[in-house]
Amino acid sequence: MGKAVEKRTRNPELTRARILEVAFMEIFVNGFQAASVNNILDKTNLTKGAFFHHFPTKQDLGYALVDETLREMVLDRWIRPLEDYENPLEGIIVNLRKIIDSTEEKHLALGCPLNNLVQEMSPIDPIFKKKLAEVLEVWVGGIEKYLKKAQVRGYLNKESNPRRLAEFIVMNHEGAFGMTKSTCDRKVFRSLHASLKDYLQTLTPN
Amino acid sequence: MGKAVEKRTRNPELTRARILEVAFMEIFVNGFQAASVNNILDKTNLTKGAFFHHFPTKQDLGYALVDETLREMVLDRWIRPLEDYENPLEGIIVNLRKIIDSTEEKHLALGCPLNNLVQEMSPIDPIFKKKLAEVLEVWVGGIEKYLKKAQVRGYLNKESNPRRLAEFIVMNHEGAFGMTKSTCDRKVFRSLHASLKDYLQTLTPN
DNA sequence: TGTTGTAAATACCAATTGGTATTTTAAATT
């Protein structure tokens, strides 16, 4: 009994994953530049040797975080759930609502991990910028796909431009999270959500 | 000829203003935490003595920047121009358009100074958070005022909630600037602007 | 089982960080 794997005193993949996990929160709270490698080390109970073995530089850690963690989070939170809805427009609205309601108060104050990094790093690091734009495209492109499906199924005007609308919707999400970071009030989030809902309803046929 | 004032070798108010001006750009580009006091000093050709005479700590500089510089910028860019329009809704849209078109490419990539600071500092510094929320309220409250005026003048549905709509509009502005930071494409900004315009038109009587 | 590659620990480093104590000097006040 007990998996042999867990008894190993060394597990490089797990170590790497732990670093990424702790780094995610550290960066989520403090931002990338202000996040301290030493702090991350303390919280993982690892040492410099382990860290810089897996990530040649702090920036490489950031890049991996965007490519792996953030990309996966976006898909999990914003795209994959839409598959469950016959009407994608409804899916977008209901999913957003669910996420608003299920997010803990303290996390509300931290905003959107992707948006945070875009705001901080895109202007000053071209590699970050490129990788973040790719994840953003996963998001926008994903929404776009479902908006096209909505058009086919007759839930969205043929005249609407799915790409433009997808950009608008993602922008709304990011804006709402950003705004909530200041007010820290779920009511504001709900209010913004209601406005978006109103708008989307004007785009439905009949 | 020549103003006597300019010949003074010392001018504390000017020194303070120069620090704020240079610090604004430094923080606009790098963020508050990553902005270096030494860099700011170099670019102003001043010394530590001057800096810490005017601002006891780096944080105090940040607070002054929000209270003075950012507050004034928000009024100048987003609120005061609305006075020129008979239809405030039109004013909001046209003013946004003007700002999109007149912002230099490189500044587009830097986003919105207020939004940047909100994202970075609100979660980790309660004083920043309070001051930033005050400036945000200047913005939202200002828009709200003109939306009420629009209702009185018959340009906006009586059923619309000016407060909620003002929050939505400001959120749109911040979201659009944030998004542009990633894409660095004025087209995206225009596209987002068009969506907001569409939405506002659905709220006009008749 | 002995060898080898690599995961991880340790100890160190130069550079930079925000900040301070002291001194100089310019301007306002008497």
Place this chain on the structure above:
DNA sequence: AATTTAAAATACCAATTGGTATTTACAACA
């Protein structure tokens, strides 16, 4: 003109930053 106030310069500081060189030890493989 002498004195006082405060603006600004200088030189310094401890703490922290990301990063490296070296060593130790575990685990897969021959």
